[in-house]
Amino acid sequence: MASTRTINRALRGPIFDYIMIGPAVVLFSVFIVWPAIQTLYTSLFAEPTKGGAFIGLGNYREMMGDPVFWIALRNNLIFILANLVLQVGLGTVLAAILDRGIRRGSTLMRTIIFAPLVIAPVAIGVMWKMILEPNFGLLRQLADGIGLPFPTQGILGDPYLAFPAIIGVGVWNYVGFMMTIMLAAMQGISKDVYEAARIDGASAVQTFISITLPGVRYALVLCGLIVIVGSFKTFELVYVLTAGGPGNATQVLGTYIVESAFLVFQPNYAAGMSVIVLLVAILFGSLQVYNRESKVKT
């Protein structure tokens, strides 16, 4: 009888498992773990232009007194909070509308909302930079057309409007992704449960709060963690739209690290900031794994 097995019996077992995961472990070690250790090591030395001597936590002490570092960190935190509310919140509401509200055209709407995600962030940045351009941008023309004032230095040149604009573009880019995750989770809730709630007299809002949200809590936490890690690492969008300006108004850690390393040539100081970003990413990454394991156990 012809065997249907694709793997020889002798090849199965722990050794085969190690062989299979080996390449991934090697690649992860070479391109993630080793650079991370190298970055940590580098951050403990003075800049090459200042002799490159071992200074321990000197770069970290300098960071504590650097106002731009604190602006960048504050902007990252604002970015996280805004994205949690707008990307996850709006994504959840849109998902609920598509899941329970709209009967016709939901596939078309889902596609339209999801579409920006398939465009590279750099391309999105360039596109929005053109839309927001102060002289001939689409938004300027629209504002002129309906007689609304438009900032002379443009939205991205205004220290008070630039960061909200970046947040808006980020929401436009990622809300479809959050909506898709939440919609998938909502579609996993049994129709019978909603009907039982209807018989029990729950209103649409009560049903959303008492049935839908608890039913998608793991997806909600997952989206939250993705947003936190993503917002903390954000770089391309800010770099293309404002490069951290005007002044340092839209500086985030990602852009400040690049600026410090390649424009000001302080690679060891930049390495120190990278370690901070890495630690935060590891913290929330492990929370994400914990969330996934809790869901599996439940």
Add this chain to the structure above:
Amino acid sequence: MAELELSNVSKRYGGLLVVPDISLSVGDGEFVALVGPSGCGKSTTLRMIAGLEEISGGTISINGRVVNDLEPDERGIAMVFQSYALYPHMSVAKNMSFALRVAGRPREEIDSRVNEAARILGLTEFLNRRPAALSGGQRQRVAMGRAIVRRPDVFLFDEPLSNLDAKLRVQMRTEIKRIHQNVGATTIYVTHDQIEAMTLADRVVVMNNGRIEQVGTPAEVYASPATSFVAEFIGMPPMNLVGADVEGDALVLDGGTRLPLPETLRTLPASHDKVLLGLRPEDIAPAGHGLDMAAPWSLDVPVSISEPLGAETLLFFELAGKEWTARMLSPRPVAPGERLSFNFDLSKLHVFDAADGARIN
């Protein structure tokens, strides 16, 4: 407690008419089972009563009040779903009290009603557990508890035991009957399992293709099925049905076997030359191994299959191009091919119109 009235109720999905015209009266405290094969419209009918499906025509009244346009929670009904439909993130107590909490009832009243329902259903020790930590039978009881705490006018059950294993299904069946006897609420119970319908209901409504075939007590639908569909659907094993012609004093089965026309059928209308004859398995038995027969007629046939059930044995044999089932009240082993002399109680013959299946005798 309530009376329920369905008058010319219909349901259409686009161009598809799934329930053409149903009328049914359910008395106060009555237990009525809607039974029929998959797709016969029984669940749709229940969902229309619940208000989960809009009706396309007719009226539904509960206690004389037309509820066509009322939301489910305004109809005074409670429903137990096949899937239980428990809220997975809520404890048993929270599940049972959800409707009362939504309605803003006082805390003391909620606690008192939940505790009373939990006591009736034996759920007191599980009140703080979540549904995932309960067995199938316990979940089903929680679903019933959720219905009981609302003190509805009408209880609706949509195949509530279908997800349970055979043993638990029998236990829960008894439990549902006991609860109905205690609570005494008007109940509509949908099932495709005729044994559930027969054992639980005061009246059985047999449905087929969106129509009611017969409404009657379990004894009536079993003893006097109104159509050949009911005859075949109610009873396990099902009634033996075979085509026949009425020729003078004889019934000639398809294939030529002649049976004497029994006294009870002498008055058959002449227009019914072609008929369907029905005889239940317990009305056919090997000589000396069956019930007493008023008009026995004998025939020697070889047994094709025997199924011992312990105290009795089901015997299968070929006659008139059909496989017949006989019930032998004996555990005696019967070998395949063994010829037995079967007695047929012709006084128990059911006769149906061969064209539309309507009962004639």
